[in-house]
Amino acid sequence: MHSRGKQFVTASFICMISAFILFGCGGKLFSFKGDKVTQKDLLVQLKDGNQQGVWKNTELEITYQYQIHAKTMQFSGTTELAGVNKRFRHLTVYLLFLDDQGIVIEDALIYSAGNNRPLLTAPPMDFEKTMPLPDGARSISFTYDLSPINQR
Secondary structure, three states: OOOHHHHHHHHHHHHHHHHHHHHHHHHOOOOOOOOEEOOOHHOOOOOOOEEEEEEEEEEEEEEEEEEEEEOOEEEEEEEOOOOOOOOOEEEEEEEEEEOOEEEEEEEEEEEEOOOOOOOEOOOEEEEEEEEEOOOOOOOEEEEEEEEEOOOO
């Protein structure tokens, strides 16, 4: 192999290793910023005082409560998976802060579990977090990543 071939192989190897590090170990590289939540029933208007509610769809139910203090939000609750016979490998849940048009201006990880160990639907999964309240936040919503266990 001549010098150019070795340089190409070396450069390719370095690029592959860099990609694995960035995507595998780099933490949160991507964000939901700029996405739009269009379903009005999935939006929760932010209000002062102690607030509580339930956000749900066919796969997930989030019972939450929050309190806004100046520029921070105390947020807690439980996440439950719907479906008695379902098992999942991994679940991450994000809280989305939205502006008055429903555009995501910030997101925060509020729950993560599984990490390739079977996660059963039975127990509720609790979360509690204090986070900064982004300027311009008028409502919240949620999004999640749910990886099912392949059953044969």
